Amino acid sequence: MDVKALLSALLLAALFIFASPLRSAETKPNIVFILADDLGIDGVSCYGADRHKTPHIDQLAASGTRFETCYAAPLCGPSRCLLMTGRYAFRTGGLTNGSWRRNGPGARSANEWSIAKVLKQAGYATGQSGKWRQVGETPHDWGFDEYCTDPLAGGYYWKDSYEKNGQIISAPGSYNPDIIQAFSIDFITRHKDEPFFLYYAMHFVHKPTLHTPDSSPGKLDGPGCYDDNIAYMDKQVGEVVAALEKLGLREKTLVIFSGDNGTARGYPSPVHGRMLDGFKGTMLEGGSRVPYIANWPGVTPAGKVSQDIVSFADQLPTFAELGGAPLPKGVKIDGVSLAAQLRGQPGQPRAYAYVQLGKHWFVREPGWKMTETGALFDMSDAPFAEKMVTVPTDTEASTAARGRLAAVLQELSPSAGKQDARGEKMEAKGE
Structure with missing residues (x-):
């Protein structure tokens, strides 16, 4: 090859590298994690919800990646503890709604790292907006520079x-979600010239179910306003995305939309004509399986639907890897980074999800689930039904699954971890 041809080849290679969408994956992204409250997959139309329409959230999925099987905890407090720390409940004590917000076995900021603390090491501005009441102490204690709740x-x-x-x-007379929304957009605007992490914990669609500013005049509060709340939530998600676009930050920002647990009792609705098995507070599929949509233009594959299992524990290592932040030393992190999958690469998907609420837990792999009692369930019809498989009816496949999942539970040993009888009593009373 002559010198001219060689120079041409090098120029083309350089142009390819700098023009490639993956180039942006090498930069430090802004991160906006939007967490809906009490919203299962039956409340999002791109997951097949028959009743509810969520066009702005659907657009995030259409231009990003939607994960089919994401697992939180079945209740608000434990999900937030798992999310913030990347550690299972039996390690932190974030076992029930009562556990994290008081002294005792619950997680404390002095003893745990959080996503905000980790990202601050990499120069991120950190902000929290919305629900915090199930979390102990204040957002400042957990590493957030600013917060509004x-x-x-x-x-x-x-x-x-x-x-x-x-x-x-x-x-x-204010409408709190509008105040939280304004703070969120203001935080993004003020930090547009530096990397930022915004943890936006929406109030929607937790009870009480009240009218929104967009509801019909005179509409009575109650279940009849639930659809209005879904619509207002979706509108606010769209406004956040629009603000990022207006500021020229869209291609620099990873937006993730998820929910903290399944839909609340009395509000589940059909998905593709069938009801989910379980709802908020239950150890069934509908209790902890939640929407999870990731959108980073030019990086996350558009329109992809991933079957990889996602756990709420995965956020901390994922954001740390994307932001170039070191993970805390000497701390057992249960999360598995999703950074590769967000870039459209195969990565190393987790083999199972672990879900815990108080003194109950299960481990879930594609097709199978085992509880703390050792009961095995065939999940081939999930999320609509689960079928217990007894030992006398075992097949070769179920026998193998029984061995794998029992080994996982033995290695995790949740029963040897932290327990919280007081928190379970609070949970039973609905506190």
């Missing part, structure tokens, strides 16, 4: 005040 547990929506960075601010 609701001050009291007496309802999420129509309020007279809110809390911002530790200060209670009067706002008579």
Whole structure:
């Protein structure tokens, strides 16, 4: 090859490298994690929900990657603990709704790392907006530079005040989700010139089910407003994406949309004409299987549907890898990084998901599930049904699955970890 041809080849190679979409995957992305409250896959139309329409969320899936099998915990508090720490509940003590928000076996900021703490090491500005009440201490304690939340547990929506960075601010007659939305967009705007992590924990669609600013005048609060809440949630997701686009940040920002647990009792609806098995608070598939959509233009494959298992524990190592932050030393992190899959690469998908609520748990792999009692279930019809498989009816496949999952539970040994009888009593009373 002559010199001219060689130079041409090198120029073409350089152009390919700098023009490749994967080039952006090598940069430090902004991260916006939007967490809906009490929203199972039956509340999102791109997952096959028959009743609810979520066009803005669907657009994130259409232009990004949708994961079919993501598992949180079946209840708000344990999911948030798992999400923030990347560690299973029997390690942190974040076992039930009561566990994380008081002294005792629950997780404490002095003893645990969080996503915010990890990303701050890599120069990220960190912000938290929305629900925090199931979490102990304050967002500041857990590594967030700024936060905006609701001050009291007496309802999420129509309020007279809110809390911002530790200060209670009067706002008579305000709609709290709008205040949280404004703070979220303001945080993004103010930090547009540096990498940022925004943990946006929406109030939607947790009870009480109240009217929204878009509801028909005079509409009575109650179950009849549930569809309005789904629609308002979807609209706010669209507004966040639009703000990123307006600021020229869209291709620099990974947006993830998920839910903290399954749909609340009384509100589940059909998916492709069938009801899910279980709902919030249950150890069935509908209790902890949640939507998970990742969208980073030019990096996440558009329109892809992944069957890889995702756990809420995976967020901390994923964000750390994408942000170039070191993982904490001497700490057992249960999450598995999804960074490769977000870049459209095969990666190393996790073999199973582990789900725990209080003194109950299960381990779930494609096709099979085993509980703390050793009961094995055929999950070939999940998320609509699970079928117990007894030892006398074992097939070659179920025998192999029984051995694999029993070995996983033996290695994890949840019963030897932290326990919280007081938190379980609070949970039983609905606290």
